[in-house]
Amino acid sequence: MTSEAARPTAPLVRAARPAWAIFGERVLVGIIHVSGVSAIIFVLAIFLFVFREAAPLLFSDRFSLIEFLFSTEWYPTSASNVRYGTLALTVGSFAVTGVAMAIAVPFGLGAAIFLSEFCGRRTRESLKVVIELLSAIPSVVWGFVGLTVMSRLIVDFTGAPVGVNILNGGIILALMSVPVIVSIGEDALKAVPDSFREAALALGATRWQLVYRVLLPAARHGLLAAVLLGVGRAVGETMAVLMATGHAAQIPHGLLDSVRTLTANIAAELGEAPAGSDHYRVLFLTGLLLFCITFVVNLTADLVVRGRRRGEP
């Protein structure tokens, strides 16, 4: 190609690539464009395929959506009195997530502030590596830790009859969602322009005053998004809560009660539910409910971040 272009005899002819190369490039660019929208395709496909399995039950008259959402009676395999009420499971999910967030949000944001404002470069780099490794621990290993280590600790310290309960699941989920909160939170703090910091320091503020008077208000959208993403992670977590929360479908009355979550319920029962049965379809419907919950949470987080970008410098 280059030698042709350099030929002095045909200076006005544009160096042409072979037809197959041009055609090949077009095909490739086409494939790249299709891949580009693959994320949209998959999100829609997930919704459609889960919906497709749930739909026959959703639109049949055996089934009441009100009961599904607001009844606490979950007796999917009962011979005489079959009930598909997921309220207890939803409450279980939110109870565990709430406990997890009560621990993870202060620790996560505190660690993010420490990382971004209070420590040197070397400490920051090594802490970030640790947090990255923490986020890499598989959920089934966390579940195993909850089942063995944490449950024994909880029984020893609180005297609870069983160690697998809301508190256990909450602590495990907190440890799992903290890395998300720290890394997104630190990004949010980093995104505050240095001129803000310089202005505060020039006025004689200490670093603590700088943090709570300047940085927290300036980065509040990003920090909120960090918290929301942590919530999303905690709500959707399956294996860890399956193994650590005790798996009792009931409305909990205290931190030391066992619960069952929406996710764990699917994981535990899908294997036993015959394909095409009502039980099977109701589990898919639960999945649809979860999909919608996390969709809303993630969408809100994204809108919040976008609000920050648009509204502030």
Place this chain on the structure above:
Amino acid sequence: MSEPRNSATLFVRTREVARKELAERVAQAVFGFMAAALVLPLLAILGYLAWKAAPSLNWEFIVDVPRKGMTEGGIWPAFVGTLYLVFLSLAVSAPIGVMAAVYLNEYAKDNWLNRMIQLAVINLAGVPSIVHALFGLGAFVYAARFGYSILSASLTLAVMTLPVIIASTREALASVPMSFREACWNVGATRWQTIRAIVLPNSISGILTGLILQVSRAAGETAPIMFTGAVFFKAAERGDLFPYRLGEQCMALSMHLYTVATQVPNVQESIPYATAVVLLGSVLLVNTAAILLRVWLRGHKKW
């Protein structure tokens, strides 16, 4: 302005200043404690698991097959099964993810479609793993008639890892300076030629780092493969590297840990711990490799 104070009163340590300094020190200590509280569990967990696993943690454990209803023996079929799932899923998600990132970073204009794609990537990353399992069951096992198989499980994992690959690849592509591309366009290269000759070679190591991280993520996931192709037990030869075919079900390390920890009675006590250590060890090893690669890269960046 009031009358000028002399230097002695100007720099005196008033109670206000002392209070400020105390608050500063308290804040630093509290935040430092919170950060340290994240390091401790990692070390404590690693130490405890390794200590409990020690009796059966040896090479024999990895290459041996489970015996006596999984109460004794090793984890070889699960280990190989995980390798199958990880590499097959990445073989699907890596090309699609990289090309999607190329599209987003190099071709897409800043319009509503681009906005939709980013929203989809974020939401796909946030879909709970058990919903991925339902999707895999509905789409690959039943609708596509792949059955409960390695193929279905890998495809499910591929969909799950896709958004993160897109995000990390995009970051790697975005770190290539715009001037590199402009120089290439200016000598008459097309968009794709620029991508192939300039953008990809300059970002390949960043892309690889992102892919390596997904190896460990795919290896650790349990829920998505539980109902699409992983089984509690499958017979295999000791040390056999190719015990499975694509249409068969397989064992997986993460699933095996769940099984021996919760479903099998009378397991030799160190076996679940050893399984956890092997899984955790492989995952952390892969992640450490990726981190080292990244650190090395940052030191060798030419621009």
